[in-house]
Amino acid sequence: SAVISQKPSRDICQRGTSLTIQCQVDSQVTMMFWYRQQPGQSLTLIATANQGSEATYESGFVIDKFPISRPNLTFSTLTVSNMSPEDSSIYLCSVGGAEKLFFGSGTQLSVL
Amino acid sequence: ILNVEQSPQSLHVQEGDSTNFTCSFPSSNFYALHWYRWETAKSPEALFVMTLNGDEKKKGRISATLNTKEGYSYLYIKGSQPEDSATYLCAFEDDYKLSFGAGTTVTVRA
Numbered sequence: 001s002a003v004i005s006q007k008p009s010r011d012i013c014q015r016g017t018s019l020t021i022q023c024q025v026d027s028q029v030t031m032m033f034w035y036r037q038q039p040g041q042s043l044t045l046i047a048t049a050n051q052g053s054e055a056t057y058e059s060g061f062v063i064d065k066f067p068i069s070r071p072n073l074t075f076s077t078l079t080v081s082n083m084s085p086e087d088s089s090i091y092l093c094s095v096g097g098a099e100k101l102f103f104g105s106g107t108q109l110s111v112l
Numbered sequence: 113i114l115n116v117e118q119s120p121q122s123l124h125v126q127e128g129d130s131t132n133f134t135c136s137f138p139s140s141n142f143y144a145l146h147w148y149r150w151e152t153a154k155s156p157e158a159l160f161v162m163t164l165n166g167d168e169k170k171k172g173r174i175s176a177t178l179n180t181k182e183g184y185s186y187l188y189i190k191g192s193q194p195e196d197s198a199t200y201l202c203a204f205e206d207d208y209k210l211s212f213g214a215g216t217t218v219t220v221r222a
Binding site for chain 2 (some may be wrong): 021040097098099100101103104
């Protein structure tokens with residue numbers, strides 16, 4: 001199992017600004033995943049973050065909008081850049097494999 | 113992006129009553145179907161992984177069945193309790209990735 005600390009738990013931001021979300025894992029992991037759930041929508045994979053290489057983004061997500069850092073095997077950040085109200089979502093980081101994922105407790109983001 | 117649908121979107125259940133809800137997924141190239149429970153202000157947690165047609169899994173009062181030929185899974189809650197209030201997500205595993213449904217939010221009224 002893995003314990004993931006994610007912060008902030010929630011934030012209210014003005015459009016045009018950026019927010020960085022942090023995730024700290026209690027053990028070393030090769031891959032970390034970032035998900036988003038917009039209101040009423042499915043939990044959707046944004047990108048996979050590997051230590052020492054650029055993140056791999058899913059279709060519809062780009063690095064300029066969601067830059068990711070992965071400086072070591074226990075930590076990652078996701079930045080939501082130049083925010084608009086459409087970015088209001090819950091953002092989750094996770095670790096594990098497809099057989100079982102462990103999640104952080106999420107960041108509830110509201111963009112005004 | 114795989115189409116994983118859950119219904120209903122939400123439901124209210126009286127304490128002690130039983131309930132069930134559905135996850136529909138592509139029936140071709142099936143590998144595994146996952147169920148997660150997501151309580152408010154907590155992390156989603158894994159409930160079941162189901163891989164075989166006809167699979168039935170049980171954890172306490174919660175159970176799930178799987179029909180891979182027709183592409184659906186049911187999750188059942190027997191004798192609902194307030195602590196069962198959560199959003200239940202199903203996810204279709206494909207190419208080592210999970211495609212999630214939008215979830216069924218269950219509210220158990222005391």
